[in-house]
Amino acid sequence: MRVTADDVAKAAGxxxxxxxxxxTPGASVAVRKREHVLRVAKALGYRxxxxxxxxxxxxxxxxxxxxxxxxxxxxxWLLEHLVRVLSTNGYQPLLxxxxxxxxxxxxxxxxxxxxxDGAIVAAGSVSRDIADRCQASGAPLVLIGRVLEKNGAxxxxxxxxxxxxxxxxxxxxxxxxxxxWLGGTADTFSDQERSQGVEEALAxxxxxxxxxxxxxxxxxxxxxxxxALLDSRLSLDAxxxxxxxxxxxxxxxxxxxxxxxxxxxxxxxFDDVPGAAWGRCPLTTVRNPxxxxxxxxxxxxxxxxxxxxxxxxxIRVGVTLVPRSSG
Amino acid sequence: MRVTADDVAKAAGxxxxxxxxxxTPGASVAVRKREHVLRVAKALGYRxxxxxxxxxxxxxxxxxxxxxxxxxxxxxWLLEHLVRVLSTNGYQPLLxxxxxxxxxxxxxxxxxxxxxDGAIVAAGSVSRDIADRCQASGAPLVLIGRVLEKNGAxxxxxxxxxxxxxxxxxxxxxxxxxxxWLGGTADTFSDQERSQGVEEALAxxxxxxxxxxxxxxxxxxxxxxxxALLDSRLSLDAxxxxxxxxxxxxxxxxxxxxxxxxxxxxxxxFDDVPGAAWGRCPLTTVRNPxxxxxxxxxxxxxxxxxxxxxxxxxIRVGVTLVPRSSG
DNA sequence: TGAAATTTTGCACGCGCGTTCAAAAATCCC
DNA sequence: GGGATTTTTGAACGCGCGTGCAAAATTTCA
Numbered sequence: 001m002r003v004t005a006d007d008v009a010k011a012a013g014x015x016x017x018x019x020x021x022x023x024t025p026g027a028s029v030a031v032r033k034r035e036h037v038l039r040v041a042k043a044l045g046y047r048x049x050x051x052x053x054x055x056x057x058x059x060x061x062x063x064x065x066x067x068x069x070x071x072x073x074x075x076x077w078l079l080e081h082l083v084r085v086l087s088t089n090g091y092q093p094l095l096x097x098x099x100x101x102x103x104x105x106x107x108x109x110x111x112x113x114x115x116x117d118g119a120i121v122a123a124g125s126v127s128r129d130i131a132d133r134c135q136a137s138g139a140p141l142v143l144i145g146r147v148l149e150k151n152g153a154x155x156x157x158x159x160x161x162x163x164x165x166x167x168x169x170x171x172x173x174x175x176x177x178x179x180x181w182l183g184g185t186a187d188t189f190s191d192q193e194r195s196q197g198v199e200e201a202l203a204x205x206x207x208x209x210x211x212x213x214x215x216x217x218x219x220x221x222x223x224x225x226x227x228a229l230l231d232s233r234l235s236l237d238a239x240x241x242x243x244x245x246x247x248x249x250x251x252x253x254x255x256x257x258x259x260x261x262x263x264x265x266x267x268x269x270f271d272d273v274p275g276a277a278w279g280r281c282p283l284t285t286v287r288n289p290x291x292x293x294x295x296x297x298x299x300x301x302x303x304x305x306x307x308x309x310x311x312x313x314x315i316r317v318g319v320t321l322v323p324r325s326s327g
Numbered sequence: 328m329r330v331t332a333d334d335v336a337k338a339a340g341x342x343x344x345x346x347x348x349x350x351t352p353g354a355s356v357a358v359r360k361r362e363h364v365l366r367v368a369k370a371l372g373y374r375x376x377x378x379x380x381x382x383x384x385x386x387x388x389x390x391x392x393x394x395x396x397x398x399x400x401x402x403x404w405l406l407e408h409l410v411r412v413l414s415t416n417g418y419q420p421l422l423x424x425x426x427x428x429x430x431x432x433x434x435x436x437x438x439x440x441x442x443x444d445g446a447i448v449a450a451g452s453v454s455r456d457i458a459d460r461c462q463a464s465g466a467p468l469v470l471i472g473r474v475l476e477k478n479g480a481x482x483x484x485x486x487x488x489x490x491x492x493x494x495x496x497x498x499x500x501x502x503x504x505x506x507x508w509l510g511g512t513a514d515t516f517s518d519q520e521r522s523q524g525v526e527e528a529l530a531x532x533x534x535x536x537x538x539x540x541x542x543x544x545x546x547x548x549x550x551x552x553x554x555a556l557l558d559s560r561l562s563l564d565a566x567x568x569x570x571x572x573x574x575x576x577x578x579x580x581x582x583x584x585x586x587x588x589x590x591x592x593x594x595x596x597f598d599d600v601p602g603a604a605w606g607r608c609p610l611t612t613v614r615n616p617x618x619x620x621x622x623x624x625x626x627x628x629x630x631x632x633x634x635x636x637x638x639x640x641x642i643r644v645g646v647t648l649v650p651r652s653s654g
Numbered sequence: 655t656g657a658a659a660t661t662t663t664g665c666a667c668g669c670g671c672g673t674t675c676a677a678a679a680a681t682c683c684c
Numbered sequence: 685g686g687g688a689t690t691t692t693t694g695a696a697c698g699c700g701c702g703t704g705c706a707a708a709a710t711t712t713c714a
Contacts (some may be wrong), residue, residue: 055670080397080398095410114389343664348703382702
C-alpha cells in the first residue's frame, strides 16, 4: 500500500541507501543517478516517512504551540502569525489548546512524547509547570507575552510598560486628568506589566488613577465594567483598558449611555488587533508586533536547539502608539 | 539523556517487552508486576516515545487540520472547537495554515509525510487537490463547510439553505420586501449555498432581490459594501449578509449614515460567532453549530479509519434562527 | 504429589529511515 | 597502460517500540 524507499530502490535498480542519499541535500551522489532516483520516486508517489526519519535523527520538525482561547482576537491573531512563521520555516506546529479545565500537564507531556523539537507557549497562565516539564525532557521552550521570574526560560514579550507610557503621555497632553484603569485577568503577566506602566506614567505626570476595575480581556467584560465605570459619579475623562477587546466593550458602553468618545471620555486599547481600526470608533491603541514576535520566538528556539546550555534570553519587541479617534 | 524502555527494564529488573506491555492497556501482565514497572517508569520520568510507536503501529494519533485565516472570528471559533475535540479524544492536531500564497500542495504533502491518521479541512478553497492527495496516500479526509461535487469526500456542513429560509421567513413576516444580498468570496461553498437559500426562499414568497453585492467575509468589506448598498437609491428594508462579520460591517455603515437598525433596515448575519451578540446592535443571525460540527467531523474520521472503503457521508448539521435586535 | 491447563515472560523480528564503513567503480597522473 | 587517489556504492546496524511465538513459571485438578 504505502510506498517505501525500498520500493523506489527496487524500481530504480539501486540500493535503498541510494534512495536515502538522493533525498539528502548534502549527500555525495552522482548527479545523473540522483535525478534518476528522484524521477522514479516521483512516479511512484514516494515521500520519505518523516516519522521514521524522526526516530533516528535529532530533529522531528514538530513544534508544540500552546495557545490560549483561540476565539479571542489577540490569541487568534498571534497564533496565525506563529503558525505561518513555523510553517514557512519547515516546522510543523502541534497545537495544544489551553482551554479551561484542560489538563495542561497531561497535554504537554503528550506533546513531549512526540519528541517535539521545542515548545512555544503563548498562553497566559500555567507556564511555570510547563517550563519545568520541558526543561526536564530537554525540549527548548519559548514563552510569549510572559517572562518567568528569575529568568526561568527564553521569552519574547512586547514592551508593555513603554506602550502604556506613550498612551498616558498622549492623554495627558490632551489635558485629561481623571483617568481610570480597566485591567484584565488578574494572574496574567500582561495585566501586571500594563497596569504597572500606567501607574508609573501617571505618577510621572503627578497624576493617579481615579478608579480601577478588572475584566477578563473579553469584549463583554469591557461592556459591563465600562458601564460600571461610566455610571459612577467620577466624571472620568479617560479609560485605559488592558487590551483592545475590552476597550471596544467600553466604547459600546459609552454609546449606550450617550457619552461621546473621545470628546467626553477617551478610551484606549492595547495590541492593535485587526478590528481595532474598524467598528463605530477606531481605537487609539498600542501596536503589539505579533509578526516580529513570532519571528523572534522561532529565532530563540533555534538558537537554543543549537546550544541548549546558553543563557536564557528575554527579547523585548518594540511597540508603537497608534492614534485613532477613540482617544 | 533520554530515558527509554530499556532503561526502565534494566532498572525494574524485567525485560523490555515487559515494559512495553505494562504501558499497553489490554496486555496480559501480572498486576503486581505492571504496578512495579509503572512505578519505576514514573520515577525515571519515562514516557513511551510516540514517534517510535507510530513507526510500527497503524496509528500515529496525529491529525492534520487545515484552517483558513485564523484571525477571522468564524475560523478561529471553529478551530477552537476542532482542536479541543481532537485533543480531548487523544489526537494531536497538526495545524496547517491555508494563508494566501501558501503552497497548499506542498504543505499537505508534508503533513501526510508525518503519517497523519487523517485530515480535517476547514478552509474554503483548494479542497479538490487536497482531497486527491489524501486519497492517493490513503489518509482519511473530512471536509468542513463544503461538500465536494460528485460526493468526493466525507463532509460535515451546516444546513445553509434552511438557515437562510428561516431568516427570509422572519423578514418577510415583518413585512420587509425590498431585500438585498451581500455575498462573500465568490468561490466558496458557503457563499453559493447561502445565496441559493436566499433566492429560493424569496421566490417562495413571490419576492426577489433588489440588489446584490459581494464582499470577502470581512468586517471591512461589510462596511464598504454596506455603504454602497445604503447609498444607492433603492430604499432597502433589509440586507441579508453571508456571514456575521460582514453584517457587523453593514450595521456600522448604517450607523455612519444615520440609518436606524432595524427600524429602517434589518440586517442579518450567519454563523452566530461569539461577538455577534455584542456590540452596538446584537445580530439577528443563524447559529452554526460548530461544536457539533467538530464532533461529527471526528466521528466521520474514525468511521473511515475503521472502514476505509465505506461510502462517503455528508452530514448536515442543523441550524437555528437566533433572533436579536438587528432584524 | 504429579501431570495438564493456564498464565506470564523473554527472545527476536520488523517498522522506514539515516548513516558508517569497507568494497567497487571511476578518475587521475606519470 | 598501470598503479595511486578519489568518488560512488551497497551491506549492515541502530533508532525505540509493539508483538508473535515458544519457553518458563504458575496455577489447577485429580
